[in-house]
Amino acid sequence: MNRACAGILLACLAFCAPAAAQDLKKEIERYRQMVNEGSPAELFELEGEALWKKPQGPRQTSLEKCDLGLGPGVLKGAYAGLPRYFKDAERVMDLETRLLHCMMTLQGRGREEATQRLFGNADRPSEMESLSAYVAAQSRGMKMAPGEGHPKEKAAYELGRALYFQRAGAWDFACTSCHGEEGKRIRLQELPVLLKPESARSVVATWPAYRVSTSGFVTMQWRMNNCYQQMRMPEPAFGSDTTVALIHFITVTGKGETYRGPGNKR
Amino acid sequence: MKLVWLLALFPLSPALAQPTPKDVEKVMQRDFRAHGQAGMDRVVQDGVQRVCTETRDHPPAELAKRLEADQAKTIAFPQGSLLGDWKSGERIAQNGRGMQWTDASGTASGGSCYNCHQLSPKEISFGTIGPSLAGFGAQRGSGPEVQRYVYGKIYNAKAYNLCTQMPRLGYSGTLTEQQIKDLVGLLLDPASPVNQ
Numbered sequence: 404m405n406r407a408c409a410g411i412l413l414a415c416l417a418f419c420a421p422a423a424a425q426d427l428k429k430e431i432e433r434y435r436q437m438v439n440e441g442s443p444a445e446l447f448e449l450e451g452e453a454l455w456k457k458p459q460g461p462r463q464t465s466l467e468k469c470d471l472g473l474g475p476g477v478l479k480g481a482y483a484g485l486p487r488y489f490k491d492a493e494r495v496m497d498l499e500t501r502l503l504h505c506m507m508t509l510q511g512r513g514r515e516e517a518t519q520r521l522f523g524n525a526d527r528p529s530e531m532e533s534l535s536a537y538v539a540a541q542s543r544g545m546k547m548a549p550g551e552g553h554p555k556e557k558a559a560y561e562l563g564r565a566l567y568f569q570r571a572g573a574w575d576f577a578c579t580s581c582h583g584e585e586g587k588r589i590r591l592q593e594l595p596v597l598l599k600p601e602s603a604r605s606v607v608a609t610w611p612a613y614r615v616s617t618s619g620f621v622t623m624q625w626r627m628n629n630c631y632q633q634m635r636m637p638e639p640a641f642g643s644d645t646t647v648a649l650i651h652f653i654t655v656t657g658k659g660e661t662y663r664g665p666g667n668k669r
Numbered sequence: 670m671k672l673v674w675l676l677a678l679f680p681l682s683p684a685l686a687q688p689t690p691k692d693v694e695k696v697m698q699r700d701f702r703a704h705g706q707a708g709m710d711r712v713v714q715d716g717v718q719r720v721c722t723e724t725r726d727h728p729p730a731e732l733a734k735r736l737e738a739d740q741a742k743t744i745a746f747p748q749g750s751l752l753g754d755w756k757s758g759e760r761i762a763q764n765g766r767g768m769q770w771t772d773a774s775g776t777a778s779g780g781s782c783y784n785c786h787q788l789s790p791k792e793i794s795f796g797t798i799g800p801s802l803a804g805f806g807a808q809r810g811s812g813p814e815v816q817r818y819v820y821g822k823i824y825n826a827k828a829y830n831l832c833t834q835m836p837r838l839g840y841s842g843t844l845t846e847q848q849i850k851d852l853v854g855l856l857l858d859p860a861s862p863v864n865q
Contacts, residue, residue: 566696568725570722571712571714575836636712637702638703638704
């Protein structure tokens with residue numbers, strides 16, 4: 404059976420090669436759908452739950468009392484309300500920035516130790532990635548509704564929007580260079596125009612996500628970091644106003660969509 | 670009376686004010702860190718980047734013309750034929766590395782051409798941010814005029830269209846003179862797959 408399949412696949416590789424890019428796109432779509440039916444993201448959610456409950460840091464405390472916006476320890480629907488303004492920190496925070504805040508304030512961990520390894524790889528995911536998967540999963544089925552009422556939330560939105568258009572760096576790129584016009588691609592990768600609600604909604608509803616091509620779990624802070632790397636810019640600090648403002652801007656643009664992540668990416 | 674005072678002090682509510690490119694630059698200077706070859710100087714906008722940000726890539730025609738002329742002065746055209754080796758050009762066009770904080774400085778960069786353009790019809794993984802360049806030389810020939818145009822456009826695309834999304838690949842130090850010549854070969858040489 405497997406052999407027969409392999410045979411057909413080989414025959415196709417040999418004879419279907421001149422097939423149009425359109426067919427390739429369809430195949431990629433089919434593959435994505437297949438992967439979506441049983442997502443490896445679940446493994447990260449399980450690991451994240453264990454980390455959430457694990458006593459860590461100088462205070463040997465878990466994150467179970469972490470306030471993600473709906474009160475200490477409330478996980479259900481918390482991700483759908485982020486980013487938002489937090490009075491105790493006097494600033495707008497996205498999920499990862501807030502998790503870092505809880506590691507420092509509840510567990511007593513230093514910033515340096517807690518941010519030592521924010522982005523993992525296939526062999527070893529990071530703590531932040533697993534925690535993000537666990538927390539985000541508790542908002543499945545809920546409408547994305549980031550904070551919009553506080554003046555600092557409004558300021559973050561405006562900063563994020565301005566950053567989206569800011570051209571700089573060795574290659575003169577802004578976010579709009581790739582994500583500014585509908586229907587464009589880099590190689591075969593389609594690019595969402597995150598200024599438009601109809602494009603931003605599906606992005607906001609599926610991140611963070613399992614990334615098939617690298618067998619790892621990716622977060623929004625990673626996405627901002629990696630975009631700036633490809634834009635030939637220096638590195639934005641994790642949880643900085645810049646990355647939070649961009650995530651807030653994108654989330655507000657895509658608000659109202661029902662969260663169905665953590666999803667799968669190519 | 671009190672209200673007038675308040676209005677004088679805060680002409681715009683800070684929450685509603687839209688940050689200018691200069692404001693954004695200041696935020697970025699605070700929030701970014703130099704990493705590898707990507708230094709903090711890259712956060713600081715030059716005149717072209719500033720005008721294009723301010724005008725959302727639609728600069729007034731007069732200003733665009735003036736700044737394009739300034740950019741044209743940065744192009745150093747080599748003597749003689751500009752038609753390099755298309756085989757080397759194809760490798761440069763395929764290579765998407767270079768100038769990132771993850772790329773070692775000192776190693777040759779690629780041109781990332783296929784990221785945005787169709788070139789050789791054999792390559793099906795091409796981007797669409799820029800126009801298709803398939804058959805470019807077949808349609809235009811490979812004379813000195815068109816060689817000069819292609820070389821200049823790759824060296825500093827902003828000299829031809831101020832707010833184009835195409836990087837200034839020579840001006841920014843991404844590609845060498847020889848690499849750009851090889852890309853001219855890829856686009857114009859009748860033997861290049863681009864023109865088959």
